[in-house]
Amino acid sequence: MSPSDSVLTGSAAMARALDLAKQAAARGEVPVGAVVTGPAGQILAEAGNEVEMRCDPSAHAEILAMRRAAAALGSRSLAGCTLVVTLEPCPMCAAAMVHFRLGRVVFGAYDPKGGGVDHGPRLFGRRGCLHRPEVVGGIREQENAALLRDFFIRLREPGN
Amino acid sequence: MSPSDSVLTGSAAMARALDLAKQAAARGEVPVGAVVTGPAGQILAEAGNEVEMRCDPSAHAEILAMRRAAAALGSRSLAGCTLVVTLEPCPMCAAAMVHFRLGRVVFGAYDPKGGGVDHGPRLFGRRGCLHRPEVVGGIREQENAALLRDFFIRLREPGN
Numbered sequence: 001m002s003p004s005d006s007v008l009t010g011s012a013a014m015a016r017a018l019d020l021a022k023q024a025a026a027r028g029e030v031p032v033g034a035v036v037t038g039p040a041g042q043i044l045a046e047a048g049n050e051v052e053m054r055c056d057p058s059a060h061a062e063i064l065a066m067r068r069a070a071a072a073l074g075s076r077s078l079a080g081c082t083l084v085v086t087l088e089p090c091p092m093c094a095a096a097m098v099h100f101r102l103g104r105v106v107f108g109a110y111d112p113k114g115g116g117v118d119h120g121p122r123l124f125g126r127r128g129c130l131h132r133p134e135v136v137g138g139i140r141e142q143e144n145a146a147l148l149r150d151f152f153i154r155l156r157e158p159g160n
Numbered sequence: 161m162s163p164s165d166s167v168l169t170g171s172a173a174m175a176r177a178l179d180l181a182k183q184a185a186a187r188g189e190v191p192v193g194a195v196v197t198g199p200a201g202q203i204l205a206e207a208g209n210e211v212e213m214r215c216d217p218s219a220h221a222e223i224l225a226m227r228r229a230a231a232a233l234g235s236r237s238l239a240g241c242t243l244v245v246t247l248e249p250c251p252m253c254a255a256a257m258v259h260f261r262l263g264r265v266v267f268g269a270y271d272p273k274g275g276g277v278d279h280g281p282r283l284f285g286r287r288g289c290l291h292r293p294e295v296v297g298g299i300r301e302q303e304n305a306a307l308l309r310d311f312f313i314r315l316r317e318p319g320n
Binding site for chain 1: 211212215216217218223226227230231234235236250251252255256258259260261273276280281283286288290
C-alpha cells in the first residue's frame with residue numbers, strides 16, 4: 001500500500017468510522033459507522049446507523065453516507081471515492097454501491113451471516129454485475145468485531 | 161386468487177403504480193412506480209423513482225415507498241403489507257424488503273438484466289435469507305415492459 005492508502009484504510013477514516021459506530025451504539029443502534037472520502041482522502045460525508053432514529057430499516061450507515069456524499073458532490077457517481085465502514089456491507093448496501101458507482105469499499109469486520117460482499121450473494125463477483133468497486137476487507141477487524149459482539153451481548157442482558 | 165388479491169395485484173394498486181411510473185418518466189426518471197398497501201388493501205405510501213431529482217441513486221421507487229410506509233405506520237416492520245411495483249426489484253430493493261420484513265411483493269415486468277428476485281442473485285431463494293416475502297411477478301407485464309422500453313427508445317433518440 002502507498003502511504004495515502006494506509007491513511008485511508010488504516011487510520012484516519014476507519015478511526016472516524018469507529019467513532020461513528022460507537023455513537024450509534026450509544027443511541028441504541030447496531031454499531032456501524034461509515035465515512036466516504038474523496039480522491040484526495042478528504043472526508044466528504046459520514047454516518048452511523050440511523051435505523052431506530054428514523055424508523056427506517058434502509059437507513060444503514062453506508063447508504064446514508066453515500067447519499068450525503070453524492071449530495072455534497074452534486075453528482076450521482078462516487079467513482080474515485082472510497083467508503084470506509086466498520087462492518088462488511090449487507091446485500092442492500094453492496095448493491096447500492098453498484099448504483100452509486102463507488103470506487104472502493106474498505107471494511108472492518110467480516111459478516112459471514114449478513115454480509116453481501118465476501119459472503120452470501122457476493123454481489124460484486126456475480127456475472128452481469130454492472131460495476132465492481134475495489135474491495136479491501138478486514139481492516140482493524142478484531143476491534144470492529146468486538147464492538148458489535150459487545151453490543152449484542154449487552155442487548156441480551158436482563159433488563160434490555 | 162381471492163377477490164381482495166385480485167384488487168391488489170390486478171387493478172387498483174398496480175394501476176396507481178403505473179401512473180406513478182408515467183409521472184416519473186415525465187420528470188426524466190426511469191419509469192418505475194411503487195405503492196405499499198396495508199393488510200386491508202388501503203394505500204399506505206407510494207413513490208416513483210426520484211434518482212435524478214434527489215441526486216441519489218438509492219432513491220428507487222420501492223425504497224422510497226417502503227420508507228414512507230414504515231413512517232406512516234410508525235413501525236420498522238411491513239409484515240402484512242404488500243408492495244406493488246411496475247418492475248422486478250433490483251438486488252438493492254429486494255434486500256431492503258428483507259430488512260423491512262415486507263409481507264408480499266407484486267411486480268409487473270420481469271428484469272432479466274437488473275432484477276434480483278427472479279433473476280441475478282435471486283435473494284429470497286438464498287440459504288440464510290432471514291425473511292422471504294411472498295412474490296407475485298408478471299402482473300400487467302406487457303404494459304409495464306412497454307413503458308420502460310418506450311422510455312429507453314426515446315432516450316436514445318437524437319437530441320436526447
